[in-house]
Amino acid sequence: xxxxxxxxxxxxxxxxxxxxxxxxxxxxxxxxxxxxxxxxxxxxxxxxxxxxxxxxxxxxxxxxxxxxxxxxxxxxxxxxxxxxxxxxxxxxxxxxxxxxxxxxxxxxxxxxxxxxxxxxxxxxxxxxxxxxxxxxxxxxxxxxxxxxxxxxxxxxxxxxxxxxxxxxxxxxxxxxxxxxxxxxxxxxxxxxxxxxxxxxxxxxxxxxxxxxxxxxxxxxxxxxxxxxxxxxxxxxxxxxxxxxxxxxxxxxxxxxxxxxxxxxxxxxxxxxxxxxxxxxxxxxxxxxxxxxxxxxxxxxxxxxxxxxxxxxxxxxxxxxxxxxxxxxxxxxxxxxxxxxxxxxxxxxxxxxxxxxxxxxxxxxxxxxxxxxxxxxxxxxxxxxxxxxxxxxxxxxxxxxxxxxx
Numbered sequence: 305x306x307x308x309x310x311x312x313x314x315x316x317x318x319x320x321x322x323x324x325x326x327x328x329x330x331x332x333x334x335x336x337x338x339x340x341x342x343x344x345x346x347x348x349x350x351x352x353x354x355x356x357x358x359x360x361x362x363x364x365x366x367x368x369x370x371x372x373x374x375x376x377x378x379x380x381x382x383x384x385x386x387x388x389x390x391x392x393x394x395x396x397x398x399x400x401x402x403x404x405x406x407x408x409x410x411x412x413x414x415x416x417x418x419x420x421x422x423x424x425x426x427x428x429x430x431x432x433x434x435x436x437x438x439x440x441x442x443x444x445x446x447x448x449x450x451x452x453x454x455x456x457x458x459x460x461x462x463x464x465x466x467x468x469x470x471x472x473x474x475x476x477x478x479x480x481x482x483x484x485x486x487x488x489x490x491x492x493x494x495x496x497x498x499x500x501x502x503x504x505x506x507x508x509x510x511x512x513x514x515x516x517x518x519x520x521x522x523x524x525x526x527x528x529x530x531x532x533x534x535x536x537x538x539x540x541x542x543x544x545x546x547x548x549x550x551x552x553x554x555x556x557x558x559x560x561x562x563x564x565x566x567x568x569x570x571x572x573x574x575x576x577x578x579x580x581x582x583x584x585x586x587x588x589x590x591x592x593x594x595x596x597x598x599x600x601x602x603x604x605x606x607x608x609x610x611x612x613x614x615x616x617x618x619x620x621x622x623x624x625x626x627x628x629x630x631x632x633x634x635x636x637x638x639x640x641x642x643x644x645x646x647x648x649x650x651x652x653x654x655x656x657x658x659x660x661x662x663x664x665x666x667x668x669x670x671x672x673x674x675x676x677x678x679x680x681x682x683x684x685x686x687x688x689x690x691x692x693x694x695x696x697x698x699x700x701x702x703x704x705x706x707x708x709x
Contacts, residue, residue, distance in 0.1 A: 317346035320681030320702030321465035327706025358414035374661025383700035468655030496652030511538035
């Protein structure tokens with residue numbers, strides 16, 4: 305057991321934990337701070353964000369991109385994208401903003417983001433203790449007793465920036481939520497988000513590896529819930545791609561989830577019908593399997609055809625009936641896939657659910673249940689869409705937490 309009493313112990317050396325430590329130490333250089341990290345190295349999850357490029361914020365950031373019980377508005381008012389970029393610029397990180405608002409390090413290397421954070425941690429003499437998994441925290445006589453796998457620690461204040469269950473390969477276990485729950489907090493049910501959506505479909509395996517531009521709409525039965533436009537990626541059992549990922553934040557609230565894929569966004573039904581009839585004439589004596597040549601990937605075309613006709617794929621195109629052509633037009637604009645709820649955290653970028661937002665001060669991140677306990681980052685019940693919104697919140701919530709320690 306350590307004899308040191310820390311001013312602040314931060315649980316988790318991820319984006320929010322590192323930012324909180326830096327912010328706190330800059331405000332008060334005399335604070336004795338330790339970061340306890342369960343993994344062998346700090347910031348492992350940062351390295352896998354944005355496919356290793358680290359999309360750290362978005363110039364379009366606003367509360368409409370977030371979901372959950374934590375009110376994010378005061379955080380975004382305090383730390384805009386420009387202010388967060390200025391924060392990283394002061395650390396030496398050069399960033400680029402793309403036309404769609406996504407902000408990346410100029411090197412397009414996530415390691416550059418982690419490196420500047422760890423360099424500042426070192427300059428400020430902040431201690432990081434790795435392979436130190438927190439098992440239990442109890443508060444007694446105004447201090448926190450922290451039990452870990454390699455000894456006990458004592459601190460006047462504790463920051464839980466332990467993340468969630470997403471990216472288990474990078475250390476996402478969600479065990480920190482159990483520690484927070486034991487301190488008296490309520491935890492909203494957790495589920496994977498920003499991940500592929502498993503579907504029930506007889507044709508999905510034949511589409512594995514194919515990408516297609518489309519509009520995707522999440523339905524609850526016959527009621528449209530949310531639509532996104534982008535590139536759909538087909539796997540052997542799921543729909544994937546950023547446009548699909550952004551539907552997952554609402555999936556747990558949907559009782560009868562169905563995704564509709566519109567492969568002809570911007571084209572009216574009549575325009576599409578005319579196009580299909582023209583193709584019937586153009587390819588009149590070609591096998592049906594070639595009907596969509598030049599328009600869709602061959603396997604997508606065959607899947608669409610098999611859904612509306614029993615004719616063999618060797619039959620010629622002029623044999624397609626008017627009824628079948630109309631059915632093709634319908635399915636091209638409304639190709640339905642029955643969804644399964646997301647359950648696999650291994651492919652999830654973030655976690656839905658977490659510490660109930662009403663129990664945490666959204667200006668300071670201090671717990672309303674336990675004095676001098678602070679909770680920030682992904683441990684909170686807040687989740688953003690794809691596009692840098694989750695990292696923005698992680699960094700901003702960590703910085704604000706540190707300012708209030």
